[in-house]
Amino acid sequence: MSRRRLLLFGSMGGPTKAVTLALINQEYPGDHSIFVDQLEILDVAGNVMPGILANSGFEYPVQGQGGMALADPATSNWTPTGVGNAIIHDQFGPFGTYPIPQPNQCLVLQLAGAGVSQTILLSSGTYYRIRFWIRQRYGGAGLQIAFFIDGVEVHRESGPNAWTQYTSLPFLIS
Ligand SMILES: [Ca+2]
Numbered sequence: 001m002s003r004r005r006l007l008l009f010g011s012m013g014g015p016t017k018a019v020t021l022a023l024i025n026q027e028y029p030g031d032h033s034i035f036v037d038q039l040e041i042l043d044v045a046g047n048v049m050p051g052i053l054a055n056s057g058f059e060y061p062v063q064g065q066g067g068m069a070l071a072d073p074a075t076s077n078w079t080p081t082g083v084g085n086a087i088i089h090d091q092f093g094p095f096g097t098y099p100i101p102q103p104n105q106c107l108v109l110q111l112a113g114a115g116v117s118q119t120i121l122l123s124s125g126t127y128y129r130i131r132f133w134i135r136q137r138y139g140g141a142g143l144q145i146a147f148f149i150d151g152v153e154v155h156r157e158s159g160p161n162a163w164t165q166y167t168s169l170p171f172l173i174s
Contacts, residue, residue, distance in 0.1 A: 013126040014125035014126065015123070015124055016121050017122055017173060019122055019149050019150050019173060020118070020119050020151075021053075021120055021148070022081070022148040022151075023109075023146070024109070024113065024115030024145065024146055024148065025109040025110070025113065025143070025144075025145055026112060026143075027112060027142055027144045033095060033109065033111075033137040034134060034135070034143050035089075035095070035107065035137065036058075036108075036109065036132060037057060037100050037101050037102050037107065037132075038101055038102040039057075039131070040053070040056060041130060041131075042128065043126075043128065044126075044127040044170045052120050052121065053118065055076055057106075058089075059104065060076060061076060061088065063090040063093070065090055065092050068088060068089040068090060068094070068095070069087070070088075078116035079116060079118065080116055081114065083113030083115070084109065084111030084112065084113050084114025084115075085111065085114055086107065086109055087107065088105055090104060091104050100163065101133040124174065126172070126173055127172050128170065128171060129170050130154070131168070132147075132165070133165045134160070135159060135160060136159030136161065142158060143158065144156055144159065145157055149173070
């Protein structure tokens with residue numbers, strides 16, 4: 001395949017479109033808190049598409065060992081939903097997130113409705129997937145997290161008791 005053909009192939013899909021990705025804690029049996037780390041946007045074939053999400057591993061702002069702070073869009077690139085607490089959390093902080101899949105920090109969503117969002121650029125007419133790690137605090141079952149694109153739910157997962165990586169089904173950007 002020629003270089004030109006490769007370039008054309010790589011540019012398939014519709015025009016770039018700004019959409020809002022949100023992830024929100026849905027249910028609250030037990031401790032009410034779910035942990036999230038290392039979000040990734042994948043193409044439909046499962047290839048990671050780097051550079052779409054900012055601060056996808058919640059590594060800034062740096063909290064220092066044992067520290068945590070409410071997510072602030074000015075310093076973290078993530079906008080809280082305004083319900084419950086969206087917390088940038090060091091792995092040795094008080095929620096007991098250690099050992100986390102992508103040191104040194106993760107996101108803690110405390111209480112139903114707690115979430116964060118970020119506006120990202122995707123291509124219209126193109127399918128994507130979201131890959132992520134989650135864990136609920138302590139034992140129990142049933143705590144759920146849902147992912148939304150422009151307010152439309154595209155995936156929902158129950159929080160496991162150990163850090164686990166999941167990949168969403170493909171969703172289409174209209
Ligand atoms: Ca991380």
